[in-house]
Each structure stands twice: as structure tokens, then as C-alpha cells.
Amino acid sequence: MNKLRDTVWGYRLSIFVAVFLMLVELAVELALPFILKKIVDDGIQVSNMDAVVYWGVWMVVLSILAFFSGVTNTFFSGRVSQGVSYDLRKALMEKVQKFSYSDLHMFSTSSYITRMTNDVTQIGNTLFMSLRVMLRAPLLIIGSVIMSFIIDPGLTIILLATVPIIITFLIFVLRIGSKQFKQVQQRLDEVNRVIRENLMGVRIVRAFIRAPKEESRFGHVNSELKDDTIRVLKLMETMMPILLLVMNTAILLLLIIGREKVLAGQTNVGDMVALMNYALRVSSVFSIFSFLIMAFSRARASAGRVAEVLDADEKLPELKEGRVNLRLTAPPSIQFDKVSYDYPESSEYALTQVSLQVRQGDKLAIMGGTGAGKSTLLQLIPGLLVPTNGEIQINETSIADLSISELRKMIGYVPQESFLFSGTIRENLLWGAREVDNQTMLEAAKAAQIHETIEKLPNGYDTVIGQKGMSLSGGQRQRLSLARALVMNPKILLLDDTTSALDAATESKVWESLEQMDSTMLLITQKVKTASKCDSILLLDHGEVVAHGTHQELLATSTIYQAIVQSQLEEGETWPLLTTAEQPIELN
Template identity: 30%
Template structure:
């Protein structure tokens, strides 16, 4: 149960809720112990023919009173114990989500969404069961077991009690062995569920691609395989439970058999009364639940332990990109915008090949740098390093003459308007997508940003305009509209630095010219980095660099690079030819 140690602060904070709940639980168990004595006394009165109408009424009222208070106290312990377990579920889910927000980009390169969703659902639910029903069963079993045995010994017969409990040592051995097996197999079942969730999530997200390539049947086969694996892993767990629980019941049945045989002899020999024998059997009936509950307790706790260990692995993962207390200057709250890449080299974690090699660039405040190059040349990596989605391997990136690591992450990213290649939009309104980067914004700000991104007219054509709800990842918009909404989302922040990573590839030439014209006005007072494949997007930049295999192979203005007749010139000629062919068609 060492995996639950990470929850000790929660249990300490809510200890009184658990204590009060357990007190009510003990009260129910005590009331349950009274009923056998009432039945025993009633049986002896019947046998002795000493019962009266008044005494029958008293017996009936006593049973009703006990039943009522058992009902009341059961309600109370459920509210306190089970309710607190729900608080734990809420806390774990909130903590897990907050931790997901802190983890670095690289973590999500190696962990699938479906797996993380399984942690947030099944695993947390298993921990809640351990912290609610599991704790109830532990105390219910201990209290009811010990109190019942005490009543059997003190009020009826020591010998009969000892004989009735002879099978219990075998129970201890069984629970120890089966508990380990349940833990191992439940963990495997949870891992299989994660894989199944990954499969479903990925297929739903990529359903349009699946349909376009007519791969429905193949994906069904893959899902069937994952689904069958999940069933197989659960069946392995069920087989253990199917053996364990009946074994527990079998052992409790042996106790009944022993009591019936030996107890009957004691009654015949007048060593105990018939009423005592009835009461003893009632107590033994009360023992059936705690004995059976041992199996349930082991099952629930081992499931919870397996899930908590999986959650602890996530909580133990530290984000790679953090504010370093020794480096960060908390007084740095503004950014002017001068950028310098100083002997920058970078290798992705877990790889050996350099993606960027000895990059040296200086972008004065208010100037525009354009980056062009083949796919995989390191263009996106360069700007990802600027916003610290990764940290540099060698060299340094400076903003306003300071290492970017000295800026608080929040300040750094708040002053950079970044439009990535993947124009991710949320399943909410267009207004909320544009204003996403601000805690408070006005309709006027939203409309201005949309107008600057040349998407305002498109939005006004929608029936609900800015209240238009987008599908998952903005699927209800065209590629060009998604790009322009993403640009608007960056512009509304009024950033000191604007980064556009191939953000105009899905718009037509006319719209591109209109956007660039508006952006040219906006860029006068801010530093800008534009990554693009189309030369038309880059021509007006103050400096253009050409990347190839992570190195700067050419740099200069558009005119200068054309005179060189190198990589840039070849790319420009190729695009001119493509345009001529397209116009002829």
C-alpha cells in the first residue's frame, strides 16, 4: 500500500471526516450485534413459554428501533466516508489536469492522449473505490469481526468460538497470495485499457483520413485486436477473482458446518441453551460478511494500489522546461523585442543528430526576419526554441540582450504571438478562440484582431458570426480560415514579437497579399519572424535566411539573394514556373 503514501496530506486534511464516518460505521456494527441477543432471548422465552403480548410488542419495537438507527447511521457514514472519497476523486483529477498543463512539450511526444485519458478516468475511479468502499470494508471487517468474536466468547461459548474460527488462518494465507496476483493482473488490465482508449481516440480524430483511404475495415480489425486484448487481460483478472471469492465463501461455509455439528451437540448435552445456539448462529451469520469482505477489501485495495502507482508515475514526472529560481529575474516583466541567436545548436532529446548547427542571427527591435528552407531543415525548431518549448543544447538565445532563461516563462510567452504550423482551434466559439490568450477582452478587440487577420468578413457571413461554435480542432472552418483565426488569436495579444510559422500556406494569393499588407503596418513596431515556403510571403522582410540541414546557407535581402543565384534563387524560379503553369491551366 506504499503507493497511497502520496495521498497522506489529503487524508490528514480530511481525517475528521473519516473519523466521524468510521464512528457511525462502528455504531451500525454495534447495533448489528444487539439483534442476535434479542433473537436469542425471544427464542428462549418461546421455548420456556414465558412470552407475553407485552413482551412480544417490546421485542418488535426493539427490532424496529435498532433497524431505524442502523438506517440513520448507515446514511451518515456513507455521507462522510463515501463523500470524502468523492473529494479525493475531484482532487486527483484536478491535480492530474494541472500537472498535464505543467509538463513540457516533449512529454506529449512520447505519451498518447488515449493513455492519459485512461489515467484520468479508470485509474482515478479505482483509487476512489479504495479510499471509499475500501476503507469502509477495512473498518467494517475489523470491527464487526472482533466485536462478533468477543460477543461469541463472552456470552455463549469459548470452545464453540475457537472451533468455528479454525479455518481463518487459511484465509490469511489465501488473501496474501491472491492479493499480489490481483495487483499484477489489474495493472495489466489498466494498461490494456489505455491502449484501447488510444486506439479509439486516434481513430475518431483521424476519421476523415480513414474514410478517404477506405481503411474502415482495417481499423475495425485493429480495434477488435485491441478490444480482445482488453477482454483477455480482464478475463485473467476475473479468473483470479472467480477462484478467490468462492474460496472465501467455502471457508465461511466450513465454519457454519462445524458450528452446526458441534453446537448441536452442546445443545443436546445442555451445555448451552437453544436461544444461545440461535444467537451464536446469528453471530456466525454476521461473520460471513466480514470474512467475504476480506476478499473484496484485498481486491479493491490492490486495484487502487495498481492505479495509484500508475498515477504516481505521472506525478513524479518533472517538466523539462521550468523557471530556474537561480536564473530568473522576477523584475523582468516587459520585452522590447530585440532577438539574438548566438552560436545556437540543438539536438532533440533522445537523439544524436543535430537539427540546428551554429546558428547566429540578430534581429533588431521592430525588424522582420524571414526563414525559408526545405522541409526538415530546422525552421520550426528554431522558433520553438525561442518560445522555450525546448531548451537549447548549445549556445544561447537572447532577447533584449538577456538570456531567455532569465525571463519568467509566463512573461516570455505572453510577449510572443506565436502562430504554429498546426492551427489548433478549440471546440468553442470563434470569439473565445480569438481571445484565448487574454483573460479579459472586449468585442472591439476581437473584431480588430479578426480584421487585421483578414477573416472578419468570413466570420460575419456565418449566421452566428463570432458566436459560431467550431467543431473539434476547428474542423468546421476551411484551412485558410483556421490559419487566419489563429493569426487573429496571436494579434489580439498585441505582442512585442510576432512569429508566423508557415501561417499563410492555405490562403489564396490575393488574401495573402491583403494579410501581408495589414501585417506590414502592424510589424513596424514589433519584431517579426516569418517562416514560409512561398517567396511572395518573404520578399519584404528586412533579412531573409535560407536553412538547409540545420545550417544557414544563405542570408540577405530578397534582392541580394536573387543576385547570388543560389538556393533562394532556384526556389524563386521554381515557384514562378509553377505559377505560370497554374495560370495557363
């Protein structure tokens, strides 16, 4: 909560001005019934028109002052509300950007979206209402009671007796309401999650004829959201009749006893007019308390959810001044020294004691079964994951000593899932390197074998692609993702099964282009034909290195690699596969 309070405190000047203007409005509102008493007692009762005009002018002047104070207060309140909302969304985004992959799993994607939008909006709206209404409401009650006590202490006791009862009831409702509104926000997370999954997987849903089932699943979470919302609204709406019953009873007693006192000459008509005005003001405040309590309960729940993200511990080290800025002019060497990594939610290591050396400009193919740790190994190099044990070095400098931002500028990373952003193809290609010229972009697209495809589109490189590039084929998305990495002219190129959706001819052309790259390259592949073209091959199994060498060396020494090669041999194909060795290698 400290970061949330600091964000609000950053607008303290506007808050002070808004509160001051609110107090001016409040003072006028408390003064008007007293002035009305003067008009009745000193003017109307004694037929003194001068007194009526005098106090009437004061009422008009003060009303105008309250009007301008209210308008100006609205401006400053809006500035605080929208400014804090903006800063919170920005802080949440910056926080999420600093999270490591494992940190991101603390909350679901739909929950992050809800917290950055709905929860922040609730906080902003409540801040606005606090500066306009919420702070004014309790002060108006206190002020009305004090002014009533000044006019007639005896009658004020009737009004005063209701206040503790009502406040106790409101605190009780507030505690229950905050818990229930937190549950409503969690239900909203679930609704957003189901909507997101169905929008992203709409093709799968239709292909497996799962639309009725998904509609039923959405109906279930939607129904739970509705039921929880109705339950908390019932609680809030129950407040109104109870509050009005208590206040109207107090006003009725005030009228009955006040009448007797007027007839007995113990008080005058002006006093009763003022007392009734104050009593009605207190009643009007309590009548909107159900709305205020509901807004405050929702904001309290939302503030807690936002604070959960802002106060979350980060496992990814933040950038610090004084770290080494390693500027590469040539492809570097990469060394793993007994590197291990375990995901927080897993009881087993994803990588165990991995040691390897990739020489400058070499190309290393990484192979292994599902869950072998291939993608984990690649993600350790740009610092997307932080090793549990061991050390990774770039040109004999530990990446722990490097500036993470500078390190990533030297790396071209193509993840297993080809993620594209909404926008034009040009914007996607220049997403990681906006300062490059158009010719560099075209050369990267040609190297990725996507240039001709782009040129055939209606608007070429300015063609707008949909969310995640769903309007493109899997192979086209992979090549665009590769081109985006090549645009950066990286000295380290990390490819996570980048050509899995390409046909053999296109993949061959892509590989020819990659061979010309001036980069140290690590690529994950399941294809022996691709791996055999690399300088060396790393074979992983359950997070451990089981073989490391050239294609020919592994054919001769690794039974696991031999089995992989054997499974990919086409009919009539013989050993050695895609090599220039003079003699074939016979397998036993």
C-alpha cells in the same frame, strides 16, 4: 505515491468522521447477536416477557442509531470520494500543463485521458467503498470472532481455524489481481488511442478507403481488452465458491458440535443462536470479498498509474518568485547565442550552435527543409522547449531570468497545426486574451482576412465550430489561428508556416496587414515571395545556420538559397524575384 496520499490526507476530518460513524454501525452489528442471546436465554427460555421487551427495545434503539450513522457515513464518504477525485483530476491537469513538449511524450494522449477519467474514478469509488464497506469488513470478522470467543471459546476455535486459510488465499489473489488489472487499464489506453485516431482522422480513413482495416484494428485491441478483462474476472469469481466452501464447512461443523453440546447441557440455545449469527456475519463478509478485492486491485493499479504522472520529473522550469517581469512597450530585440537543443528521444541535435540577432521590430523569415529545426527554434522563444546549451535573450535579458507567464503574454504564437477549440468563434479568438474589447477582436479578424468569412456564417462570431474546427477549411482555420494571436497585440509574433493553406491573393492581403504590426516577427515559410519581403532570412539545414542575410544578399552568396528560388520561379519570371533592385542577378 506521496502526492496521492497528501491529496487523500487533505480530507482527514471527513475521513475521521466517516470512520467513527462506521465504527458505530459496526458496534451495533456486533451487539445485536449478543442481545438476541439475552432475549432467548433470559426471556423466551424462561417465559420472561419483561426481559424480551427490555432487550427488544434496546435492539430497536441501536438499530435506529446504526441507520442514522450509516446515512451520515454515506454523506461524508461521498464527500471524501468526490473531493479526492476532483483534486486528482485538477492536479493531473496542472501537472500536464507544466510538462514540456518532450515531457508530454512520456505517455500517449489516450493514456492521459484514461488516467484522468477512468483511473481517477476507480480511486474515488474505492475510497467510498473503503469508508462504507472495506474497512468495516475485516473489523466485522475480527469483532465477530472476539464476541464468539467470549460466548464459547471451544466452538469459536472452529470458526477461528478458517480465518488464516482465507486471509492467505485473499492476499494471493490480491497480488495477482493487481497486476492483471493494470494490464486491463493499459489495454483500455490502447482502445482509447485507436478510437481517438479514427475520430480525428475520419476524413483520411474514408479518403483512402481504410474503414475495413481500421475496424479490424479496433476489433483487435477491443478483443484484447475483452480477453484480459474476462481473465481477471474469472480469477475474481473463482474466489466465491472457494470462500463459501470453507465457511459453510465451518458452519456445518459448528452446528454438529454445538448440537451435541446443547444436548449435553454444556451450552445453551441462546449461545448457539448468537454463535450462528456471528458465523453467518463472517460468511457474508467473505462472500463479498471477491467484489472488494476486485475493486481494491483495480484501484491499486489505477493509483499507480496516476502517481506515475504526478511524480514524473518536469524538465520545464516552474515559475519562481523574484524572476524578472519584462514589460514591453515596443517590439524587442531577440538574440540567440550558440543555442543547441536535442530532444530526449533523439540521438542527434535538432539545433546546433545557432547564433543570430533580430533587431527591434524586424521581420525574420526562417527557411529550410523538413527536419531542419525551424519549428524547434520558434518553440524555444516562449519557453515551450528549454535550450540544451546556449542562451536566448529578449532585449539583452536572458529568458531564463524572465517570468515564463509574463514572457508568453508578450508573444503571439501561431503553430504549424491550426488548433481550434470546441465552442464559438468568438471564444476561440478571445481564448488567449479575454480582457480585450470587441473592436480589438474585429480588427484582428480583419487583419487576418477572416472577418468577411465570419460575417457570412449563420451566427457570425457566435457560430459554434466543431472539434478542432473540422467544419472549417484549412485556410479558414489558419486565419482564425492567426487572428487569435493578433488579438493579443503581441510585441513578439511567431508564425509557423501560417499561410501555407492560403491562396496568393489572400496571403498578399494578410502580409499587408502583418507589415503594419508593431511587432518583432519570426516566421517560418517555404515561399520565397513571402521571405523576400522580410528584413532578413535565416536558412537552416540539419539544425545548423547555413545562411543569414537579406533576400538580395542570399541570392548573391548562398547556392542553397539560389536553388530554392530557382525551384519556385514561374515560367517567364526573371531575377531578382520580387525585389526592387535595378539589375537582375545572373545565376551561374
